Amino acid sequence: MPKATYFNLNEEKKARLMQAAQHEFSRAPLEDVSVSAIVKDAEIPRGSFYQYFENKEDLYYYFLGNIVTDIEQHFFDMLKKTHGDLFAAMTLFFNFAVEEITEGPNADIFKNVGTNDFQHGQNSKHFGKNHHKHPFF
Numbered sequence: 717m718p719k720a721t722y723f724n725l726n727e728e729k730k731a732r733l734m735q736a737a738q739h740e741f742s743r744a745p746l747e748d749v750s751v752s753a754i755v756k757d758a759e760i761p762r763g764s765f766y767q768y769f770e771n772k773e774d775l776y777y778y779f780l781g782n783i784v785t786d787i788e789q790h791f792f793d794m795l796k797k798t799h800g801d802l803f804a805a806m807t808l809f810f811n812f813a814v815e816e817i818t819e820g821p822n823a824d825i826f827k828n829v830g831t832n833d834f835q836h837g838q839n840s841k842h843f844g845k846n847h848h849k850h851p852f853f
Contacts, residue, residue: 718778722768733758733768737779742824746776780829783822787813 722730736757740749751772755762769775791809798804817826 717774718768719770725768729758729760733760733775734779734782737775738822738825741776741779741828742822745828746773749776780825783825787816790816 722733725733733754736754739757740754743749749772751762751765754772754775755765758765769778790812791805794808794812795802795805798808817823
């Protein structure tokens with residue numbers, strides 16, 4: 717979870733940091749990602765990074781948690797769109813999820829998540845209180 721200083725950043729700086737995270741986590745598995753590349757891409761000092769996050773793993777799981785939250789919101793939107801028809805919503809959601817995971821803007825991250833987490837025994841414990849039971853990770 718980010719430190720309080722991250723949440724006090726202006727939206728433009730948060731966006732740069734999240735874009736840099738997306739770029740790096742798409743490029744390589746977590747173990748091959750470097751804080752140096754993230755801070756260079758985000759145009760922030762290395763020391764600032766550590767004022768916002770404990771380490772690259774902290775940023776990684778925060779970033780993934782945001783993706784999961786967005787995917788959950790899509791499901792709830794589809795449930796509303798289908799007026800509570802769970803089977804219709806699940807059909808829409810399945811199609812959305814397959815496309816999102818295979819072709820969406822985070823497709824390479826999903827590939828790397830499998831490389832990192834499932835091979836190394838990581839699980840949902842990293843997603844904080846809102847994602848402690850999430851079935852995707």
